[in-house]
Amino acid sequence: MQSGNAPTMKDVAREAGVSLGTVSKVINDIPVGEPYRKKVEAAAKKLGYQVNNYARGLKTNKTYCIALVMPSLRHPFFAMLTDELTSCLMRYGYRSLLMITNYDSTAEKHCFMLAQQNKIDGIIALSYSPDLEVDDSVPVVTIDRHFSAGIPCVSSDNYRGGELAAQKLMELGCKNLLLFRIGPDIYGEVEKRGPGFESACRMAKVPYQSLFLSDDDTEAPFFQFLEEHIQDGKLEFDGIFCNSDGLAVRVCEFLRKQGIRIPEDVQIIGYDGIIDFATRRYICSTIVQPVAEMAETAVRFLLNGDNAPANISLPVRFASGGTTRE
Amino acid sequence: MQSGNAPTMKDVAREAGVSLGTVSKVINDIPVGEPYRKKVEAAAKKLGYQVNNYARGLKTNKTYCIALVMPSLRHPFFAMLTDELTSCLMRYGYRSLLMITNYDSTAEKHCFMLAQQNKIDGIIALSYSPDLEVDDSVPVVTIDRHFSAGIPCVSSDNYRGGELAAQKLMELGCKNLLLFRIGPDIYGEVEKRGPGFESACRMAKVPYQSLFLSDDDTEAPFFQFLEEHIQDGKLEFDGIFCNSDGLAVRVCEFLRKQGIRIPEDVQIIGYDGIIDFATRRYICSTIVQPVAEMAETAVRFLLNGDNAPANISLPVRFASGGTTRE
Numbered sequence: 001m002q003s004g005n006a007p008t009m010k011d012v013a014r015e016a017g018v019s020l021g022t023v024s025k026v027i028n029d030i031p032v033g034e035p036y037r038k039k040v041e042a043a044a045k046k047l048g049y050q051v052n053n054y055a056r057g058l059k060t061n062k063t064y065c066i067a068l069v070m071p072s073l074r075h076p077f078f079a080m081l082t083d084e085l086t087s088c089l090m091r092y093g094y095r096s097l098l099m100i101t102n103y104d105s106t107a108e109k110h111c112f113m114l115a116q117q118n119k120i121d122g123i124i125a126l127s128y129s130p131d132l133e134v135d136d137s138v139p140v141v142t143i144d145r146h147f148s149a150g151i152p153c154v155s156s157d158n159y160r161g162g163e164l165a166a167q168k169l170m171e172l173g174c175k176n177l178l179l180f181r182i183g184p185d186i187y188g189e190v191e192k193r194g195p196g197f198e199s200a201c202r203m204a205k206v207p208y209q210s211l212f213l214s215d216d217d218t219e220a221p222f223f224q225f226l227e228e229h230i231q232d233g234k235l236e237f238d239g240i241f242c243n244s245d246g247l248a249v250r251v252c253e254f255l256r257k258q259g260i261r262i263p264e265d266v267q268i269i270g271y272d273g274i275i276d277f278a279t280r281r282y283i284c285s286t287i288v289q290p291v292a293e294m295a296e297t298a299v300r301f302l303l304n305g306d307n308a309p310a311n312i313s314l315p316v317r318f319a320s321g322g323t324t325r326e
Numbered sequence: 327m328q329s330g331n332a333p334t335m336k337d338v339a340r341e342a343g344v345s346l347g348t349v350s351k352v353i354n355d356i357p358v359g360e361p362y363r364k365k366v367e368a369a370a371k372k373l374g375y376q377v378n379n380y381a382r383g384l385k386t387n388k389t390y391c392i393a394l395v396m397p398s399l400r401h402p403f404f405a406m407l408t409d410e411l412t413s414c415l416m417r418y419g420y421r422s423l424l425m426i427t428n429y430d431s432t433a434e435k436h437c438f439m440l441a442q443q444n445k446i447d448g449i450i451a452l453s454y455s456p457d458l459e460v461d462d463s464v465p466v467v468t469i470d471r472h473f474s475a476g477i478p479c480v481s482s483d484n485y486r487g488g489e490l491a492a493q494k495l496m497e498l499g500c501k502n503l504l505l506f507r508i509g510p511d512i513y514g515e516v517e518k519r520g521p522g523f524e525s526a527c528r529m530a531k532v533p534y535q536s537l538f539l540s541d542d543d544t545e546a547p548f549f550q551f552l553e554e555h556i557q558d559g560k561l562e563f564d565g566i567f568c569n570s571d572g573l574a575v576r577v578c579e580f581l582r583k584q585g586i587r588i589p590e591d592v593q594i595i596g597y598d599g600i601i602d603f604a605t606r607r608y609i610c611s612t613i614v615q616p617v618a619e620m621a622e623t624a625v626r627f628l629l630n631g632d633n634a635p636a637n638i639s640l641p642v643r644f645a646s647g648g649t650t651r652e
Contacts, residue, residue: 073408277402
């Protein structure tokens, strides 16, 4: 496969004064004595020998490629996650095969099929398919979604995040709370944000109301609900938890248009920890997902698959972004 | 390479009632009679035969993989571009090998080396290295940066974008213009935004001032300049063009803190066409880069490399985002 005058493994063996087998071992990561490895590496460097990773893929049955199946890069959370996953894989000597599904489950299945055809070493997926079947032959780690018990799922601690949002709002003086949640109908880690929030409210005996919408709905019912609960320019609730930063920003914008002051009259917390690229500030007060740690954990569990627990939830933290009093 | 009971090319040949050679030709895109191709495809589909693209890569010397070398996905323009490039490559039956350089030129060179080792079919790069050497053996298309005359560079029409910003500001009544530009010192398409703006001002005989900073500088001199040109709560300029939306947003924020109203007192136009993910609106009035067309063009020129002009500039348009009167 080396073209033209490109050096071959034979050239490297000759230059290093070792056998072809030794060169092959070094290239394929099979243990050889350290002096031999050094000789081969020096010779390869001197000759400008480039390992043909495709041939290498066939030989060792490793491709050093991991498929990343992502819904989109237009949402900053997915872009941030893909950035961290790719950077992390590169540090481990692996490459990212990026696949974009546009939230379409047919496209997702197609991506999984393509990934398997490419004989990649593994898949890291953030999937929106409720019924995705995963081939046993390829290791898979999911982010935020459970496929089956055997497949590790890495997420932020969504339940704790919900609790933390409620506790923070109460700590900042809120007496009547509201939960807005929109998301896919399939069961996923992300759904735990609501129950976490509600549990913390019940524990503290603080009244709350919840409004749940499916991903297929428009958000209009949220704004209608808010409108119905504004009397004499005052909202009945003084603290709102939205299950994403995007929703929190839209809720803030709506309330401000109704003349309600944030955070003076109502305090709002979102979820994700999105940072505005222009101002480099959180776009709202938020429960921050530890994106870098999630990427690192997903990569580590994929590469050293053994003994992976089915579920890895990583700690979250609160960050103020101007929509709470602190 | 087929594992377990997976069907092999032999199984497909038997099922289709054709020779192994015919199956191989179909798989490797070598012309065969249409009836044979159909028979093989039907048999492959029936048996669930999956092409081993690594073996295919070795056979036809094609990997159906294109490396995307990107500085980061934390900037929404790069994320949007990577999203469009990957989606477009998938439509053409190709996959994206994503590499993140974090604006580091050493990392960029490393990415190019890795890409070549992987024997990919091509590279699409948005590079920040002034002295990147590109191996002739792999087709390369760049976005926004020139490497050498032989390599096509796809960009938005930056010069026209600068002109358009000046013309729009003048059309909206501005009489005294200001240009803020920050960017890398290396020569690239992006640098033409400034000259385009200045040329349109000169043509219309409208006075303007320009302030240029290097990518390595902080933006503090811009804000100092603005402060020095505010007298009695009034800025000396009534129209500002910033060479990115991020800078435009920061300039707006600074001026508003000084009590200056936007767009009533000063109108501001940025460049890129960034849409806020939460509100789905442009983050400022802006010159919109045609990202989808840029991705499509880069992919097309990479895949059908012949007769590619060295430079492909795609039309831009103005979009209002609340920082101009219209």
